[in-house]
Amino acid sequence: MNNTNRNAQQYFDSLYRENEDPWKIRQRWYERRKRALMLASLPHERYTRAYEPGCGNGELTALLAPRCDELVATDIAEDAVALTRQRVAQCPNVKVQQMLLPDVWPSGKFDLVVISEIGYYLDEPQLWHIVEHIHQTLSPDGAVVACHWRRPIEGWEQNGDEVHAKLRGRMSMPVLCHYWDDDLVLDVWTADKRSIHDRETVA
DSSP, rough: HHHHHHHHHHHHHHHHHOOSSOOOOTTOHHHHHHHHHHHHOOOOSEEEEEEEEEEETSSSHHHGGGEEEEEEESSHHHHHHHHHHHHTTOOOEEEEEEEOOTTOOOSSOOOEEESOOOGGGGGGHHHHHHHHHHHHHEEEEEEEEEEEEEEEEBHHHHHHHHHHHHHHOOOSSSSSEEOOSSEEEEEESSSSOOHHHHHHHHO
């Protein structure tokens, strides 16, 4: 484990030991709105197999689950994994694991990867490693959704704008949609450049 991974592990372990909802994502309208924006940005209504690294306490996981035949959710923190398992206990299609990114990545293909609020905690080589994993495991018609906070984060060097600028430079897929406001930035990449309307077959 390198120093960046070690620092992140200690940071998140400490957060979840003290509070099972350290960012108040269950109560705050900002957080609920952000999840709604992410879900609305997904180019397909349903996915065969999706991956959500950095699942936290499972609030987004629980919303993604009904739209996936299979959903893999992982987190670096043991307590976060336990909280997500509780949150999706009634969802047999969700598999929750403790996993240290980017050293470990789930096997198999995905048609959706959700990168939410984790980019700041990765140094540049780690971020490139994640992009490599995505390129190797994303299905030909798959999509990548990334969403991050734009403000400075105490103790960490990058903000969301910097993370997304780096991702856009390496993702090697067209940007299907881009949204930003004072708080957050959201991007969706997919090889299929057609609009959502044009993807649907008119009966």
